[in-house]
Amino acid sequence: MTTSSEAEITRADRLMRLPDLIKDLLLSVGEDPNREGLLKTPQRVAKSLQELTAGYQVDVDQLINEALFEVPYSEMVLVRDIGFYSLCEHHLLPFFGQCHVAYIPDGRVVGLSKIPRIVEAFSRRLQVQERLTSQIAEVLLKKVKPLGVAVVMEARHLCMEMRGAQSKNSPTVTSAMVGVFRSDPRTREEFLGFINSK
Numbered sequence: 001m002t003t004s005s006e007a008e009i010t011r012a013d014r015l016m017r018l019p020d021l022i023k024d025l026l027l028s029v030g031e032d033p034n035r036e037g038l039l040k041t042p043q044r045v046a047k048s049l050q051e052l053t054a055g056y057q058v059d060v061d062q063l064i065n066e067a068l069f070e071v072p073y074s075e076m077v078l079v080r081d082i083g084f085y086s087l088c089e090h091h092l093l094p095f096f097g098q099c100h101v102a103y104i105p106d107g108r109v110v111g112l113s114k115i116p117r118i119v120e121a122f123s124r125r126l127q128v129q130e131r132l133t134s135q136i137a138e139v140l141l142k143k144v145k146p147l148g149v150a151v152v153m154e155a156r157h158l159c160m161e162m163r164g165a166q167s168k169n170s171p172t173v174t175s176a177m178v179g180v181f182r183s184d185p186r187t188r189e190e191f192l193g194f195i196n197s198k
């Protein structure tokens, strides 16, 4: 208990420093933080950064614990086209797109509405797409103990597009396949068929 409230204070203290840091950043890129259009920018950016990194405050294990149900169902559960927004940890620029999550229950399911919230909890942190993809798969594997999990993420990376290193319209695709999605080609094909049928 003491630890979590101490961590809370530390985060609040760190966040209070953000507006000053952003003012410095504006100066560093050659701007005048005192011109009218920028006066409130440090506060706005600080608030926006808090939102974009709010995932650090989410206890994903607990989020899932609240919505685990014993159900004798063993067909594929699929949540497709979950929109997500994240920040790449190398450039602090957005990467965003669609996430598809499937699992095959082994007598236990997680409330469907929790799956987009799990995606959001891990997305709203500084990330690389590969780790984000496997974190979603791993937490479902650990908590729901299904026969298999599959996660596919397709994303545009502004750090590549705005900086001209990669052509636009070619999303980066990452996937994590565990259990039967890895061992059974038919299950994998069925999943890929579902997510590609638009």
Ligand SMILES: [Zn+2]
Binding pocket: 088, 089, 090, 091, 092, 093, 157, 159, 160
């Ligand atoms: Zn980047």
